[in-house]
Amino acid sequence: MSPRLTNAALGAAGLAGFLALGEAVPRLGLVSEDYFPPTSRIAKALGAELGDRAFWSALGDTLTGWAIGLAIAVGAGIVAGVVVSVVPYLRRATASTVEFLRPIPSVALIPLAVLLYGTELRSVLLLVVYASFWQVLVQVLYGVQDVDPVAEETARSYGLGTWARVRHVLWPTALPYVMTGVRLAAAVALILAVTAELVIGAPGLGARIAVAQTSQAVPDMYALVVVTGLLGLLINVGARTVERRALVWHQSVRGEVAV
Amino acid sequence: MRRLFAGLAVGALLVAASACGSSGGSGSSGKSPTSANPTTVKVGIIPILDVAPLYLGEEKGFFKRNGLKLSLTPAQGGAAIVPGVVSGQFQFGFSNVTSLMVAQTNGVPVKAVANGVASTGEPGADFGGLTVKKGSAIKSAKDLAGKTVAVNTLKNINDTAVREAVRKAGGDSSKVKFVELAFDQMPAALAKGQIDAAMAVEPALTTIKSQGGTEIAWPFVDVAEGLTIAMYFTSTQYAQANPAVAKAFQKAVAESLAYANTHPDEVRKVLTTYTKIPANLLSELTLPHWPAEANRPAIEVLEKLGEQDGLFKKTPDLDKLLP
Numbered sequence: 001m002s003p004r005l006t007n008a009a010l011g012a013a014g015l016a017g018f019l020a021l022g023e024a025v026p027r028l029g030l031v032s033e034d035y036f037p038p039t040s041r042i043a044k045a046l047g048a049e050l051g052d053r054a055f056w057s058a059l060g061d062t063l064t065g066w067a068i069g070l071a072i073a074v075g076a077g078i079v080a081g082v083v084v085s086v087v088p089y090l091r092r093a094t095a096s097t098v099e100f101l102r103p104i105p106s107v108a109l110i111p112l113a114v115l116l117y118g119t120e121l122r123s124v125l126l127l128v129v130y131a132s133f134w135q136v137l138v139q140v141l142y143g144v145q146d147v148d149p150v151a152e153e154t155a156r157s158y159g160l161g162t163w164a165r166v167r168h169v170l171w172p173t174a175l176p177y178v179m180t181g182v183r184l185a186a187a188v189a190l191i192l193a194v195t196a197e198l199v200i201g202a203p204g205l206g207a208r209i210a211v212a213q214t215s216q217a218v219p220d221m222y223a224l225v226v227v228t229g230l231l232g233l234l235i236n237v238g239a240r241t242v243e244r245r246a247l248v249w250h251q252s253v254r255g256e257v258a259v
Numbered sequence: 260m261r262r263l264f265a266g267l268a269v270g271a272l273l274v275a276a277s278a279c280g281s282s283g284g285s286g287s288s289g290k291s292p293t294s295a296n297p298t299t300v301k302v303g304i305i306p307i308l309d310v311a312p313l314y315l316g317e318e319k320g321f322f323k324r325n326g327l328k329l330s331l332t333p334a335q336g337g338a339a340i341v342p343g344v345v346s347g348q349f350q351f352g353f354s355n356v357t358s359l360m361v362a363q364t365n366g367v368p369v370k371a372v373a374n375g376v377a378s379t380g381e382p383g384a385d386f387g388g389l390t391v392k393k394g395s396a397i398k399s400a401k402d403l404a405g406k407t408v409a410v411n412t413l414k415n416i417n418d419t420a421v422r423e424a425v426r427k428a429g430g431d432s433s434k435v436k437f438v439e440l441a442f443d444q445m446p447a448a449l450a451k452g453q454i455d456a457a458m459a460v461e462p463a464l465t466t467i468k469s470q471g472g473t474e475i476a477w478p479f480v481d482v483a484e485g486l487t488i489a490m491y492f493t494s495t496q497y498a499q500a501n502p503a504v505a506k507a508f509q510k511a512v513a514e515s516l517a518y519a520n521t522h523p524d525e526v527r528k529v530l531t532t533y534t535k536i537p538a539n540l541l542s543e544l545t546l547p548h549w550p551a552e553a554n555r556p557a558i559e560v561l562e563k564l565g566e567q568d569g570l571f572k573k574t575p576d577l578d579k580l581l582p
Contacts, residue, residue, distance in 0.1 A: 032447070034446070034447075034450075034466075034470070035447045111338075114339050114342055115342050117348070118303075118339065118342070118346065118348035119303070119332055119333075119334045119335075119348075199335060200334070200339055201335030201336075201339055203333075207335070210335055211306050211333070211534060213441075214442065214443050214534070215462060215535040215536040215537070216443060216462045216466045216536065216537065217535035220535050
């Protein structure tokens with residue numbers, strides 16, 4: 001068997017084992033079936049969810065919040081990161097402020113979001129953008145620091161302007177870092193989108209989880225949690241694919257021996 | 260390069276779009292709304308049993324008849340609804356009466372406009388009860404001294420009601436330890452023995468009872484007969500600027516409440532549209548009462564008890580608060 005097939009087989013066996021454990025533990029009475037339903041009941045609830053139009057619109061709401069929030073965060077993070085690095089002194093002037101704002105958990109801004117935007121999409125966006133913006137910004141800052149001084153000086157001596165240097169020297173160096181930032185931000189954005197819906201009640205999968213919870217519909221709640229997990233998995237796989245495509249030329253992806 | 264630019268442009272556009280989103284409420288006027296040209300009102304609600312009459316009333320056309328179109332927006336509790344109503348994102352909202360009194364005494368400009376939900380007033384058949392787990396040694400609210408009781412929100416209506424139940428049973432309410440726990444988590448916490456008693460409402464109440472838990476008191480009934488638990492409210496600004504809309508809303512809600520009260524089967528049916536209460540619980544639920552008018556004498560008792568327990572900074576002005 002090729003190593004790839006072995007890996008896939010091992011992965012499938014691990015998953016099957018996990019699902020069987022989820023079925024057996026409640027059935028054996030180790031945990032209460034009322035609060036931790038066996039896998040089969042969760043699967044049944046998941047099937048019912050998939051046949052419900054409201055579920056798909058909730059999924060759409062969550063993905064909308066995620067996508068718009070991520071796009072804003074990535075756009076703003078890249079622009080801010082490049083500007084801060086390129087303009088002299090700006091990096092040192094903003095460093096303390098960034099270090100102060102960055103660790104503030106996005107969920108701590110929930111009361112602010114509610115006051116400003118109520119239960120609308122915009123309050124989800126506020127939280128999503130705040131959390132994922134820093135992921136991108138910090139990676140851009142690291143990436144820019146990594147620029148080879150010789151390349152930079154060479155570009156200068158050839159008389160390249162600021163914009164041309166950003167384009168031909170800074171951006172290719174920073175891109176692998178930026179892609180890492182985007183991948184991290186994509187995961188964080190999903191977490192925050194679901195959290196905002198769950199806590200504030202903005203429409204989406206999170207709000208649907210909350211409704212299932214208050215309705216004492218335990219299997220449905222787990223089914224929705226599973227959906228958010230699968231969504232996170234897909235987003236991560238998608239982000240990795242994008243990363244590989246964007247960095248086709250880069251050594252880390254080409255896997256070529258360094259000269 | 261072009262791709263980078265396009266990306267940046269889209270990002271900037273989105274930032275701008277989200278920054279200048281409208282903050283104004285929907286069109287407001289002093290004119291009476293008509294069914295031919297209905298006024299859309301956004302109502303902030305909690306997706307629970309209590310607001311079923313609104314879903315039913317919209318379905319039955321009571322709101323349309325009064326010139327209103329309902330946009331029911333589920334929110335996760337009063338913490339999201341009150342700011343939403345005051346800032347004008349919602350025209351109306353759903354809140355329990357104690358929270359409204361607390362808001363008013365804190366200077367938040369709220370005004371109740373229509374009745375919301377009431378206790379059935381029947382011991383043994385109310386939609387909220389003080390419960391203990393199967394086989395518990397606690398037989399009455401009097402035995403709760405030194406025990407842990409879960410309520411959904413501390414220093415609020417359930418807290419007041421449980422204290423009154425303990426006093427009415429001849430116990431010392433100051434000896435009861437209160438902890439905050441969401442209704443949906445009460446059955447598990449009770450079964451595991453993390454709490455000694457829980458002030459639960461439907462559908463958590465039915466879950467507890469189906470697991471063998473028993474009710475030892477009906478605190479809402481102990482406070483006052485036919486206690487008004489929650490009401491629909493608006494901001495004082497909106498009520499002053501749109502008296503006709505507020506009046507139409509009040510009338511349509513009253514019609515919806517009366518209809519819900521006499522058609523419990525339709526209530527159970529409409530519950531399946533906005534909650535996920537499982538079928539086996541749905542048929543067992545004790546529905547609350549939905550009288551068309553709020554019970555002022557009962558609210559006065561609730562106010563006195565709240566004051567006695569130190570919930571308010573000053574005495575709530577019920578003349579101003581109630582419709």
